Amino acid sequence: MEVAVFDTYVKKKEGGYLHFDIIVNKATSFEHVLKYGNTYLQSKKTEGLSLSHKNCRFCHITETIPRWEVQIKQQGYYIHELEGC
Structure with a gap:
């Protein structure tokens, strides 16, 4: 399965950022990615x-890996936490 990776940064109120990737089936709409x-x-x-x-x-x-694929099939997306999460 091919997946789309969306790089995401959200500024925290106390400073710094939450940095994470949202990984979804490549056919997923951007509106769903935001949701x-x-x-x-x-x-x-x-x-x-x-x-x-x-x-x-x-x-x-990119090609999916088993850990992502299971969660994408269950809930539609996988979150890969990077910084500040």
Whole structure:
């Protein structure tokens, strides 16, 4: 399965950034990518933070790995936490 990787940076209120990738099936709409990112932010209890087209950008297409594929099939996306998460 080929997946699209979206590089995401969200500025935290206390300073610094949440940096994570949103990984989805390559046919997923950008609106869904933003929805998935906002769902992730809510799960992290980050009140007042939201995702928009300004802080989420398409990065590249790649082959999936088993860990991502399982979660993408279950919930539509996989979050790869990078910094500040």
